[in-house]
Amino acid sequence: MPTPTPAGLPETLRASGYRRTPQRQMVLDAVEELGQGTPEEISERIHQTSPGVNITTVYRTLELLEQLGLVRHRHFGHGAPMYHASDYDTLHSVCHRCGQVAVIPGKLLEPVARWLADERGFVLDTGHIALAGLCTKCAAEPPPD
Amino acid sequence: MPTPTPAGLPETLRASGYRRTPQRQMVLDAVEELGQGTPEEISERIHQTSPGVNITTVYRTLELLEQLGLVRHRHFGHGAPMYHASDYDTLHSVCHRCGQVAVIPGKLLEPVARWLADERGFVLDTGHIALAGLCTKCAAEPPPD
């Protein structure tokens, strides 16, 4: 099973010349515990145990952790980016009427990735943006007259 | 060939009980002339000839035109949504390092769309989001140490 704490933040920080701080650990922990979340959600999670941590720090830390490769973010269309641990790199669909999100097999995009690589030299990042459309329920509903 | 002005704004407005106004025509024209643009860009375009049009009106009008099916918007990941005429409904790739955007064949997603429809009842909206990744140049560059 994947180790929840992959034995790495302090070392990774050290290796790149950054300092180890409680806040940085808390942000990473929060991301891993939540699975994924917006900066706001991550901040709230941290506030449950450490109300003193400023959301500015959350933003700055997420940026740092992303640069270090420990977290990544993705977009569901509208609104705030979702941060998640690097190993939680999944393809999603999102309904743009009701917002419903579902996990779908990343393999579906393999042919697309291959085409982009071969024809364009473009390296597809499967999990970065969710595929948008309408879920069953919303597709069935009459157009919003 | 696609008529640039599909003979429609006044009629479409009328049909739905809305009024025809110069601003509404200007917003639609600007979107068509630009191909696509953020609300800000659309507003600037209009200001070149009609400085008096308020950006609030642009936002409200884009929402209306989208509801009427005359324009649509899509997301490139970060930042503001891009509005475009409904007929300019194309699949794009976007590099998340440098922001480069390229048009790619929508057909590439047909198998994906079919799978989503069959397995999930999900109606994929090909043009609504871009596929993210790294362009050739950025993929070649060393990681930002």
Add this chain to the structure above:
DNA sequence: TTCCATGCAAAAACTTTGCACATCG
């Protein structure tokens, strides 16, 4: 002790809302 990191406050970017006046039909 020496910088790096954080908290706080203010600003910036983007979008929405409320209201009075203007305009379409």
Add this chain to the structure above:
DNA sequence: CGATGTGCAAAGTTTTTGCATGGAA
């Protein structure tokens, strides 16, 4: 004339920046 649409101003969100204090090494 009556209802809808617009401009203006203000407020709401979300994210970024500047700076002095605090903490890691």
